[in-house]
Amino acid sequence: MTFPTPPVAKSDLAWLHRQLTIDAEVAGLLDVAYRIVDSAVGPLLLAATEAGLVRVAYVADGQDDVLEDLAARISPRILEAPGRLDVVATQLDEYFEGRRASFDLPLDLRLATGFRRDVITHLPDIAYGHTASYAEVAAAAGSPRAVRAVGTACAKNPLPVVVPCHRVVRSDGGIGQYAGGVEAKRILLSLETAA
Template identity: 45%
Template structure:
């Protein structure tokens, strides 16, 4: 990932562990869990300006807190609108290739509380035979949670991979009350998640 060194960064605590936030002049450009695959190297991070009071990074942190707060109730709708746990932030996806950006934009169309298969995602961007390449692009998503790659599952409804770890993926889907898609269900049909508790999130 070729990211200019003069951008602003900050860290923020979440129930699923600390995240690294990155902002460019165009918008939020990165949100990585600690230890996730494709996390920026320490050398790259050291080149960025640590700016915890940056307005965009502070707003991103505030919206993350609201996303994870299971007790917000009506206040969640006030923050995020009628659709629930969604984000209202300017995004910069320019670090990816044209193909990666197409996949990442398609991820933004998966509604809260729903899942989508890699096959359906490939069809959505007009590349039905590029399922493996779509999967690789999903894995390279630089904006975890905000660009919801955790909502992509296998054709059989399995969780498959997640750069931030399957425990986190399971926790995020439970938080959003999303069931895993079964083979006989449509790729955007609302489903339910496993009942077992997930570390880092209190049961609803």
């Protein structure tokens, strides 16, 4: 004979999740913490290791896919633990409200390697409210002929918005592609030029 399981109150589940997060953090078992925040360009998944922010992803790209990739490339010890990302969420809010022109966050760039990492490290040099062409970024990264590789690096940027790949445009003035979609890129560029 089986007995029905009594329902668990949402408040009890929330308490259990908070306790699990605390216990995992204390025991050193929380390798990747994540949370989802709302933004002007849609929901964003934020993920951080102890070293810093490691991933910003558009939820439209598939939250489960992003988490699976993080589990494969960093660690399967991933937990929704919003507290580790409070500062990131606050700075993103300030950015989307037009009160922040740059981010002051520790970054974990392990998901970007080789030339892609070189490109990523040059993107914050593009000033808020300005753009640079793919060719200009290629030259700044030390490979002036690697224009297409810059496009790929921007498309694979693990930290969009925070590391401003949206500021990279085509040499002819066209907006170009963007991981979050062309409309998200337009929103980000408009937000920055309006401030």
